[in-house]
Amino acid sequence: MFIEPNLTGERRGWIEVICGSMFSGKTEELIRRLKRARIANLKTEIFKPAIDTRYDEVEVVSHDSNSIHSTPIENSQTILLLAQDVDVVGIDEAQFFDDEIMNVCETLALRGIRVIVAGLDMDYLGRPFGQMPNLLAIADYITKLHAICMKCGNIANVSYRKTQDESQVLLGEKDTYEPRCRKCYHEK
DSSP states (O other): OOOOBOTTSOBOOEEEEEEESTTSSHHHHHHHHHHHHHHTTOOEEEEEETTOOSSOSSSEEOTTSOEEOOEEESSTHHHHHHOOSOSEEEEOOGGGSOTTHHHHHHHHHHTTOEEEEEEESBOTTSSBOTTHHHHHHHOSEEEEEOEEOTTTSSEEOEEEEOSOOOOSOOOOOTTTEEEEOHHHHHHO
């Protein structure tokens, strides 16, 4: 994709959402798209929630250890302050951001910026997670990725939590979560 000028010469922005369960490759795809934008000499900025320090305090890192430098932030409004004079904005782990993330993405797109958002569409209970349903509703392009079910090998769309912790937000890796298909998730 590229930023296409309209008939008046203005850039047109849009919103892309990459969603799916844990271990489906969301962050990997976000990093891939941002690196391709850089190859095209587009100016990029990448943001992640400050609470996500699983792999690195600053880098956005995929489970496959690919990474890209980012800016950790406490709230989504900060993106509007820091995303000046850019062509593409990447946002990782969007489900952890506050209620304003949808308005921030819409504002950026109206400024002519390509916005690429990655996040979990469902929590460990299989319910819509955070602001992701709202982002999916306003997205121009949606990519839903799937992992492989750790029980049966089918496509997985739910992040099964292997611990008894019932808080909605619990950062973790393979020791805490595993991808499961609908059938295996409900068999628990």
